[in-house]
Amino acid sequence: MQGMEKIVEKTLLYDFYGELLTDHQREVYGDVVLGDLGYSEAAQEYGVSRQGVHDLVKRVDRQLEDYEKKLGLVKRFLEIRLEVTQIRTMADRGNISREDTARMVQICDRILTEL
Amino acid sequence: MQGMEKIVEKTLLYDFYGELLTDHQREVYGDVVLGDLGYSEAAQEYGVSRQGVHDLVKRVDRQLEDYEKKLGLVKRFLEIRLEVTQIRTMADRGNISREDTARMVQICDRILTEL
Numbered sequence: 162m163q164g165m166e167k168i169v170e171k172t173l174l175y176d177f178y179g180e181l182l183t184d185h186q187r188e189v190y191g192d193v194v195l196g197d198l199g200y201s202e203a204a205q206e207y208g209v210s211r212q213g214v215h216d217l218v219k220r221v222d223r224q225l226e227d228y229e230k231k232l233g234l235v236k237r238f239l240e241i242r243l244e245v246t247q248i249r250t251m252a253d254r255g256n257i258s259r260e261d262t263a264r265m266v267q268i269c270d271r272i273l274t275e276l
Numbered sequence: 277m278q279g280m281e282k283i284v285e286k287t288l289l290y291d292f293y294g295e296l297l298t299d300h301q302r303e304v305y306g307d308v309v310l311g312d313l314g315y316s317e318a319a320q321e322y323g324v325s326r327q328g329v330h331d332l333v334k335r336v337d338r339q340l341e342d343y344e345k346k347l348g349l350v351k352r353f354l355e356i357r358l359e360v361t362q363i364r365t366m367a368d369r370g371n372i373s374r375e376d377t378a379r380m381v382q383i384c385d386r387i388l389t390e391l
Contacts, residue, residue, distance in 0.1 A: 177349075180346035228296075231296060238391050241356065241387075242391045246384070252380035252384065253381050254377075255374065255377050257372045262372060265367035266367045272356075273360055273361070276356060276357045276360070
């Protein structure tokens with residue numbers, strides 16, 4: 162059983178870079194790693210060997226990590242997500258001080274640099 | 277001469293997906309399309325034919341557009357950039373109304389959905 166964090170990470174990588182995989186890779190990987198299809202079931206479903214499924218999953222894991230190492234988009238998006246959440250929290254309080262608005266402008270500028 | 281808009285678009289695509297090109301592609305394309313090296317100069321510089329440079333540029337243009345068609349990250353980032361700029365403008369005014377904060381929360385939520 163994979164840890165929850167690992168699954169979240171894999172889901173993010175798949176969301177960002179999944180379209181760069183072949184249809185076959187995307188389907189099998191999606192079913193096995195992000196869905197709940199077992200290796201043997203997937204092997205039957207897709208008419209390949211159990212070892213074939215295993216190899217595909219390993220290869221795709223490596224490919225997705227390689228894309229992230231090269232492009233770093235998941236990291237960038239997560240940082241921005243955190244910063245936007247900070248702004249949202251301040252705005253949601255409703256009663257905004259001068260310091261809050263200065264801080265918001267600062268965060269916005271940081272995001273705009275990252276984008 | 278290419279239009280300014282086209283150059284901006286190509287620069288964005290290159291910034292996002294350039295790491296997926298080979299080193300050679302990235303260098304030649306960077307020099308010719310985003311830099312100011314002419315085709316003939318690039319041919320001499322890289323020891324290939326002028327036609328070779330031409331083909332490389334065409335191929336890379338197509339590859340970068342294909343990545344964007346598949347992943348759409350430049351489009352996503354530009355949308356978020358616009359929304360963050362809206363928040364920044366409101367925050368920068370300093371004097372924030374209840375409507376402004378409600379609107380900010382709304383924009384933040386939209387960004388968080390897109391991320």
